[in-house]
Amino acid sequence: MGFVGACYRQTWLLQLYLFVMFLVIVALICFIVFAFAVTDHGRGQATINGVFLEYQLSDYSGWLKNRVSDRKYWSKISSCLRDAHVCSGMRRTARDPATGMIVPESVGMFYQRQLSPIESGCCKPPSSCGYTYVNETLWTAGTAVVLNDADCTRWSNDQRQLCYRCNSCKAGVLATLRHSWRKVSIINIVILIVLVIVYVVACAAFRNNKRMDNNEAYGEARMTKSRPSSC
Structure with a gap:
């Protein structure tokens, strides 16, 4: 045009x-x-034993947090995460040097991995809960489990549940949105x-x-008309 x-x-x-x-x-x-403005807040927090970051919903604020945390919208988001099997890709195996058999990766290997915000928040319990590692998406409650965090009770070994109800999962989604935005x-x-x-x-x-519409040549300065001076 x-x-x-x-x-x-x-x-x-x-x-x-x-x-x-x-x-x-x-x-x-x-x-x-x-x-x-809506992605100004929110940073991942380093874990004691791992190189990956963990995310807390309390670190975020504003419109985007309220939108994601809304029960109606979160129901749709968590359903999409389940259907996309975002946690199934976490499984890794390694060869046991003693037996030569293929076994799930060890807890030490797991904590040295770089996890995405969604994997960190939705596919495992928060490290502060004190669950014992079995594999990437299977954790058992030991005697040292801390229950002062609501996410610790929301964790489930049911592969359709995991931590999709956790605030850490919402925080992981917010971290992903923040990076994308x-x-x-x-x-x-x-x-x-x-x-x-x-x-x-x-x-x-x-x-x-x-x-050009005014018939003015390019670069020509406009001149105002003045009355002729009388001699």
């Missing part, structure tokens, strides 16, 4: 193009600010810069069209 308006000197078309471009730029700026925002900033450059070029074309 802007190209046609510039080439064929359709000033009204360029005006419409500039107006639409202005609205798009403003909308993009608003989205970028909103995305950074930040990446999208960076891409949008690049797009915004390109749009601003295009907008400036379109403004120059619009001014040039108006100058």
Whole structure:
């Protein structure tokens, strides 16, 4: 639209193009600010024995947290996580050096893995609960289990349940959304810069069209008419 308006000197078309471009730029700026505002809080916390991070819902706040925590929306989100079998990919095996048999990875190997926020929050109990590792998605309650965290009682070895009801799972989803939204925002900033450059070029074309419509030569300064001086 802007190209046609510039080439064929359709000033009204360029005006419409500039107006639409202005609205798009403003909308993009608003989205970028909103995305950074709602993802401002929330960081993973290091575990004592592992290299992966764990996530707590209390570290997040604002609109996005309320949206994810809403019972109706969380029911849909957790159902999608179950149907996607997000925890089934955690299973790993290793060869036992003593017997040569293939066995599940050891607890030491597990704690040296890099887990995604959803795997960390939804597929295992929080480390603070003190559950005993059997395999990646099977943990037993020992005598040292801590029950002061509600997530410790929400954990289930039922592979359809696991920790999908846990606040740590909601926090893992929020951490994933935060990372995704930040990446999208960076891409949008690049797009915004390109749009601003295009907008400036379109403004120059619009001014040039108006100058030609007024029969003003390019680079010619406007002169105001003045009355002739009397001799």
